[in-house]
Amino acid sequence: MLIILPTVLYGGVSLLRLLTDPGSGYAENPLRQDLFRAGHAHAGVLLVLSLITLRYVDETSLSDGWKQFVRSSIPTSAIFLPAAFFFSVLSPDAAKPNAFIYLAYVGAVLLGAGLVTLGIGLLKGKNDA
Template sequence: MSPESRRVAGIVLIVLPTVVIGGVSVLSLLIGDPGYRDNPLRQDLWRAGHAHAGVLLLLSLVALRYVDETRLSERARWFVRLAFPTAAVLLPVAFFLSVLMPQDREPSAVIHLAYAGAVVLVSGMLTLAVGLLRGTTSPSARGGSPSPEALAPPAPRDPHPRASSPTPPMG
């Protein structure tokens, strides 16, 4: 994994516990807030927001394992690295904030962020797919150079290894 992808993965892993905290928050609302229980639209959208956040952050980690193996420009790789986590923010924000108040019976205009998140997600996914189908890159094309050991031919193997020391030179 490249240092760039590793950095993004680290950030995603730091953000992932917020999904757990969000799940506990939704559960506490379900148990203790009658206003939440009385609004099926809010329940559905908040459930969808929580599910999309978790799944898309995990999908971000999967995509990061593949992006460095693509034949894409560095700019396209950065787009892929950031597209999945960006979608993991935009979609849940659209679901949560579009029915923020317990009395909301219709989603607000914030729900349109879900379309933006979907476009970003699909664009990143298709870019990654095209890069994978085009083939893999060499280590030097990924920004690193192959090690001398990787370039050297394999050393010949002695079919009869000796346990004794080599014979001294004559002379």
């Protein structure tokens, strides 16, 4: 988690640099603007979600292996989803996302699996194990 936060901060600074540099080509490519914005937003929101969900993992009746899965899958999705958005349009003249966009599916599956697993563990309760 402590590694992800500086990357979100770096992404924000990079976006600011692209916005203020007329030669960056950022303003001329709406697709790139949208996906960079989506990547930065997903990174921040998923980082906050990760911090919130980590607080609840030990309140579940999940086994140690499943707890570790939840602890790693949700923060990992905070890496894969934004990476898909950023890396899929690195070229300033990108007209469509490249194959890196498929990382978004990997991140979405990790996020969904982690949240469902956490939800099941919370519904079962700590004493029902």
